[in-house]
Amino acid sequence: MDAAWLSEDEEHAWRAFRRLLIALPARLGRDLARNSGLSPADYEVLSTLSEKPNRRWALKDLAAKMEWSRSRLSHHAARMQGRGLIDKEPDPQDARGCILHLTDDGFRVLEDAAPHHVVSVRSRFLDHLNPDELAMLRKLSTRIADLPD
Amino acid sequence: MDAAWLSEDEEHAWRAFRRLLIALPARLGRDLARNSGLSPADYEVLSTLSEKPNRRWALKDLAAKMEWSRSRLSHHAARMQGRGLIDKEPDPQDARGCILHLTDDGFRVLEDAAPHHVVSVRSRFLDHLNPDELAMLRKLSTRIADLPD
DNA sequence: GGAATTTCTATGACGTGTCAACGAGGTGTA
DNA sequence: TACACCTCGTTGACACGTCATAGAAATTCC
Numbered sequence: 141m142d143a144a145w146l147s148e149d150e151e152h153a154w155r156a157f158r159r160l161l162i163a164l165p166a167r168l169g170r171d172l173a174r175n176s177g178l179s180p181a182d183y184e185v186l187s188t189l190s191e192k193p194n195r196r197w198a199l200k201d202l203a204a205k206m207e208w209s210r211s212r213l214s215h216h217a218a219r220m221q222g223r224g225l226i227d228k229e230p231d232p233q234d235a236r237g238c239i240l241h242l243t244d245d246g247f248r249v250l251e252d253a254a255p256h257h258v259v260s261v262r263s264r265f266l267d268h269l270n271p272d273e274l275a276m277l278r279k280l281s282t283r284i285a286d287l288p289d
Numbered sequence: 290m291d292a293a294w295l296s297e298d299e300e301h302a303w304r305a306f307r308r309l310l311i312a313l314p315a316r317l318g319r320d321l322a323r324n325s326g327l328s329p330a331d332y333e334v335l336s337t338l339s340e341k342p343n344r345r346w347a348l349k350d351l352a353a354k355m356e357w358s359r360s361r362l363s364h365h366a367a368r369m370q371g372r373g374l375i376d377k378e379p380d381p382q383d384a385r386g387c388i389l390h391l392t393d394d395g396f397r398v399l400e401d402a403a404p405h406h407v408v409s410v411r412s413r414f415l416d417h418l419n420p421d422e423l424a425m426l427r428k429l430s431t432r433i434a435d436l437p438d
Numbered sequence: 439g440g441a442a443t444t445t446c447t448a449t450g451a452c453g454t455g456t457c458a459a460c461g462a463g464g465t466g467t468a
Numbered sequence: 469t470a471c472a473c474c475t476c477g478t479t480g481a482c483a484c485g486t487c488a489t490a491g492a493a494a495t496t497c498c
Contacts, residue, residue, distance in 0.1 A: 145407040150415050153427035159434040162356075165310060167438060181454075200476065207311075212455060214477055219453075236463045236476040258294040265433060266299055273429050278302035280422050284414060285308040289316060330484075349446065361485055363447055368483075385446040385493045445494070454484080464475070 164265060171260040176253035181216055183257065186225065186242060186250040195242035198231055202240055225249060313414060320409040325402035330365055332406065335374065335391060335399040344391035347380055351389055374398060 146154065169180045178186070188206055189195055197205075203213040217240055220226045225246035231237030242250075269277065295303065318329050327335070337355055338344055346354070352362040366389055369375045374395035380386030391399075418426065 145404065146410075146415070149420070149423060153423045153430075154410060154415065156427045156430040156434065160430040161310065161314060163434045209456075210477065234464075238477060255294065261295075261303060264436065266295070266303065268433050268436070269429060271298070273425060274298060274302045276422060276425055277429070278298075278305045280418060280426070281302075281305040281309040284417050285305065285312045287413065287417070358486075359447065364485075383494075387447060443496070
């Protein structure tokens, strides 16, 4: 349909890249679910929370850090709380606020998940790139991701 | 968390690429919704159906072509039928089967959407790659997407 | 021909993400 | 102080994708 407005090269590159855009996250997500029972979103929340020394982060700040909407994080945090991965505490600085806290269980789950996830990222992605490709991909990814929304 | 098992270069490249993996589809999807009221999934169904001369495709074949599960396409087709973009016909060859047919309305919507979508793909992606990058990206995307699941 | 098996679509439950709206709480200003 | 305004998290409705399952029809095999 839109072939007419892309050159042959652009068309092929775009089609190939679009396949990657779909296949790679799907594979990593399946690996994660199979190995650890986590969704990619779960993993991101857990690993971002674990970066803080006290494993605590205000909801709004965590949302901003991950570039999620507050609504999304609120929904997701509620589900993760139900599974005992995190819990919520009132924010002493701001009565509207909410502090998310990585539980010991959540931390253990993350510790178990992380090495498998690294193997997955390697075997499904990094291992198949040479250093030049890695460098170029990083440059181009940064350039495009940094464009305004 | 997993930084320890990736080299500095790998870590940075993976982080940058992951941002692209999230940001690019989100931007294209927002453009599509704003310009045409279509989801990316809608657009894929419409444009794939439009490739057939008679605008008809058996559900199972369309699903295979797009690499979707049949369940996904069945759900999605039901929603699209509700909006008048496609309709369903019995398959004369196979009484279990189902032929999806792009309606005139659906075709018009696609015709309106396509040029905007091309502009979007250009302005958010293709315009920011030089020919070398385009070629390398195509090669690497094909290589990785072609890995077994 | 007839039974077992496979193929095909539909469906319901569930987790997920977006959007719009809400109420409660903070902030700034007259 | 009083008021308007903004920020924070939650909620409900909806679209979406996956999985397991069901039921009908085709195919295979004896």
